[in-house]
Amino acid sequence: MNEIARIDGTEPQTEGTDPMPHSIEAEQQLLGAILTNNDIYDRVAAIIGAQHFYDPVHARIYEVAAARIAKNTLASPVTLKAFMEDDPGLKELGGPAYLARLAGAAISAYAARDYAQMIYDMAIRRELIGLGNNIASKAARVDVASEPKEQIVEAEQALYKLSEQGKTDSGFVSFLKAVTEAVNVTNEAYQRGGGMAGISTGLVDLDKQLGGLHPSDLLILAGRPSMGKTSLATNIAFNVAKAYKRGIKSDGTEGTVDGGVVGFFSLEMSAEQLAGRVLAEASEISSHRIRQGDMTEAEFRRFVEAAKELEACPLFIDDTPAIPISQLAARARRLKRTHGLDLLIIDYLQLCRGMSDNRVNEIAEISMGMKAIAKELNIPVIALSQLSRQVESRDDKRPQLSDLRESGSIEQDADVVMFVFREEYYKEREKPGEHELERMEEWKAAMERLHGKAEVIVGKQRHGPIGTVELAFEAQFTRFGNLVKAWQQGAEDRGGY
Numbered sequence: 001m002n003e004i005a006r007i008d009g010t011e012p013q014t015e016g017t018d019p020m021p022h023s024i025e026a027e028q029q030l031l032g033a034i035l036t037n038n039d040i041y042d043r044v045a046a047i048i049g050a051q052h053f054y055d056p057v058h059a060r061i062y063e064v065a066a067a068r069i070a071k072n073t074l075a076s077p078v079t080l081k082a083f084m085e086d087d088p089g090l091k092e093l094g095g096p097a098y099l100a101r102l103a104g105a106a107i108s109a110y111a112a113r114d115y116a117q118m119i120y121d122m123a124i125r126r127e128l129i130g131l132g133n134n135i136a137s138k139a140a141r142v143d144v145a146s147e148p149k150e151q152i153v154e155a156e157q158a159l160y161k162l163s164e165q166g167k168t169d170s171g172f173v174s175f176l177k178a179v180t181e182a183v184n185v186t187n188e189a190y191q192r193g194g195g196m197a198g199i200s201t202g203l204v205d206l207d208k209q210l211g212g213l214h215p216s217d218l219l220i221l222a223g224r225p226s227m228g229k230t231s232l233a234t235n236i237a238f239n240v241a242k243a244y245k246r247g248i249k250s251d252g253t254e255g256t257v258d259g260g261v262v263g264f265f266s267l268e269m270s271a272e273q274l275a276g277r278v279l280a281e282a283s284e285i286s287s288h289r290i291r292q293g294d295m296t297e298a299e300f301r302r303f304v305e306a307a308k309e310l311e312a313c314p315l316f317i318d319d320t321p322a323i324p325i326s327q328l329a330a331r332a333r334r335l336k337r338t339h340g341l342d343l344l345i346i347d348y349l350q351l352c353r354g355m356s357d358n359r360v361n362e363i364a365e366i367s368m369g370m371k372a373i374a375k376e377l378n379i380p381v382i383a384l385s386q387l388s389r390q391v392e393s394r395d396d397k398r399p400q401l402s403d404l405r406e407s408g409s410i411e412q413d414a415d416v417v418m419f420v421f422r423e424e425y426y427k428e429r430e431k432p433g434e435h436e437l438e439r440m441e442e443w444k445a446a447m448e449r450l451h452g453k454a455e456v457i458v459g460k461q462r463h464g465p466i467g468t469v470e471l472a473f474e475a476q477f478t479r480f481g482n483l484v485k486a487w488q489q490g491a492e493d494r495g496g497y
Contacts, residue, residue, distance in 0.1 A: 021125040022054035023118060030115040031061055032106035034069075035076055035099065040109055041069045044116035052123035057089035061099070077103050124162065131158055156330055199260050199343060199380065202239025204482045205469045209458055210416065213240075213343060213380035217462075218371045220349075220410055222385040222399065223420035224392070228454060229384045230269065231478040232420055233345050234277050236382065237262045240343050241315040260342025261314040263335050265328060267351035271317040277478050278315070282306040286476040314339065324353045325369035329376075336377050344373065348384035349410070364409035371413045385410060387419075397426050401459050417460040422473060424450040454480060 033040050050066070053059035064083050065075035073079070077099035084090050090098060107115065135155050139148070198212025213219065213236075223229045243259030266274045280287035283306035285299050295303060316335060323331075328346070335341050346352070354365035367383075374381040387403045399419040404410045411417060427446055432439040454473040458466050472481040 020054070020129065021122045023122055024055060024058075026115045026118050026122075027053055027055055027058045028102055029105060029107040030112060030119065031058060031065070032102040032104070033109065033112050033115075034062075034065055035080070035103045036106040037109055038065075038069050038075055040112045041066065041075075043109075043113055047113070047116040048120045048123075052120050054119075054122065054126070057087070057093060060084070060087060060089070061102075127162055131155075131162065134158075153327065156334075199240055200243065200258075201236045202243070203236070203469075203471060203480065205471070206456060209456075209464070209467060209469050210461070211464055213382070214415075214463065215378045215380060216375045217380045217415040218367075218374045218413060219380060219382045219416040219418065220385050220404070220414040221382055221418050221420065222387050222404060224387050224397075224399070226425055227420040227422055228473060228478070228480065229420050230347055231277065231473075232456070232480050233264075233347055233382060233384055234274065234478070235281060235480045237264050237315055237343070237345055238278050238281060238313070241313040244314050244342075256340070256342050261335075261340040262316065263332060263341050263344045264315065264317045265323065265331075265344070265346045266317055266319045267321055267323060268347055269319070271319040274317055274319070278310065279303065279306055280477050281479040282310060284477055287478055288476075322351060322353050324355075325366050328352060329369060329373050332373055332377060336379075341377060342379055344377070344379055344381045346370065346381070346383045348386060350386050367410045367413040397421070397423070398455075398457060399459075411460065414460065415462045416458065419457040419459060421455045421457055422453070423455070424453065453483065 030044065034044075045066070050059040050063040053062055061080065061084065064080055068075040068079060077096065080099055081096040084099070085096060090096070094101070135151070138151055198210070198214040198217075200207050200212055201210070210219075221229055221233060240260050241262045244256065244261065245258040246255065247257040249255050249257060264274065269277075276287055276290055279285075280290055283290075283299075283303045285295060285303055289295060289299075290303065316339065318331060320327075332341065332344055349366060349370070350363070352366045352369075354362035354369070356362040356365055370381050370383050373379075385404060387399050391397055391399050391403050398421055401411050401417060403419075404417070424447065427443070427450055432443055434440065452472055452474065454471045456469045456471060458469065460466065470483045472483040473479070474481065
């Protein structure tokens with residue numbers, strides 16, 4: 001029979017096998033400390049649970065003690081005796097007298113957290129060993145229903161689920177700590193000349209409106225087809241990746257000091273198509289001509305030079321279609337671990353998959369998942385979204401929050417909701433007949449006024465004002481840029497801007 005370790009420190013051994021990682025002494029001393037001083041439980045409850053104890057008797061003792069303490073009643077060897085007198089495992093260890101021996105060998109209160117962390121670490125090691133054995137046995141079985149690729153995904157998900165456990169710093173933080181972090185963020189903005197605390201989008205007016213892209217924020221970028229959602233997202237991704245610099249941050253740690261590493265989930269377009277868009281912007285050659293190869297020698301040389309410059313940009317593209325939100329999160333974590341990650345872009349939200357059969361619930365699950373990724377990885381997440389067709393039935397085609405498609409949860413979960421709107425697109429389709437001279441003149445004047453202009457309407461912003469930002473849009477390069485205002489144009493002509 002496998003004997004449980006006594007208070008003298010002898011440990012159970014299973015003949016012919018290596019013992020799993022564990023520390024009976026740490027478990028005994030921590031339990032003794034809790035039974036001696038119930039306040040210690042509050043210090044360690046965030047780290048370990050009953051499932052982390054190696055010895056099943058110790059797990060039951062912890063469980064009963066935790067239940068008593070949760071009810072604000074005393075957990076001591078005397079009070080636990082009534083609940084555990086008939087426990088067969090405890091009887092093997094000497095019965096209720098074992099509880100008294102545990103309390104007698106208690107450690108000092110200050111060391112309890114270290115012992116709890118040690119018990120937790122041992123439990124994780126045991127789970128890793130079990131997971132490894134499970135992966136090996138599954139891989140050894142040649143089963144038609146279980147493809148190797150599926151096994152890899154399952155193994156990754158199990159590992160990431162394991163890695164998410166036991167984040168001991170979660171829960172309440174003191175107001176002092178929260179204030180200190182808020183002051184540090186404001187200090188960073190002040191050091192940059194009062195510009196912004198977040199990552200720059202490369203678009204001056206948009207940065208002023210948003211204050212940059214803030215860590216842990218979910219930004220929804222929505223619009224009707226052909227408004228330029230993907231183009232704007234691609235431009236921001238390119239601008240952030242192009243500006244990437246590593247160095248010593250204000251807190252003394254090494255990391256990203258400008259720009260950032262960008263992950264781009266392109267669920268609609270292939271990686272090659274997306275790269276073509278970025279190259280069109282960088283080389284200033286029409287993406288249509290790039291696809292057809294219709295370029296002069298000078299343009300082709302410019303195209304190759306732009307491609308060489310882009311090689312060094314930390315922009316990573318994943319074009320897996322219909323990816324489940326859980327797998328998207330796992331891949332984002334892996335990218336952050338292997339290459340770093342400062343900005344995540346998803347094109348687009350409705351092409352992700354959730355677990356629910358109900359479409360509204362599925363979209364809610366996806367939007368909550370994206371917000372969770374932003375908070376967990378502490379990065380801004382930009383998710384593109386479709387708008388419902390009701391926009392087209394209104395006279396004023398400017399989108400609003402109620403136009404977000406399929407679920408109100410998108411609006412609730414988002415920290416920022418932005419709409420891309422190009423009035424030129426709609427005006428172009430209102431072209432009158434050649435014989436309507438007066439209307440034609442009005443139409444031409446309107447087209448001239450609207451040509452090359454786009455609006456980003458900030459319909460919701462948790463940390464700042466809502467409003468409209470005007471941008472320049474060059475359709476042939478699918479590029480958004482800073483719009484030169486009339487007063488700036490005058491200053492530029494005089495050489496002052």
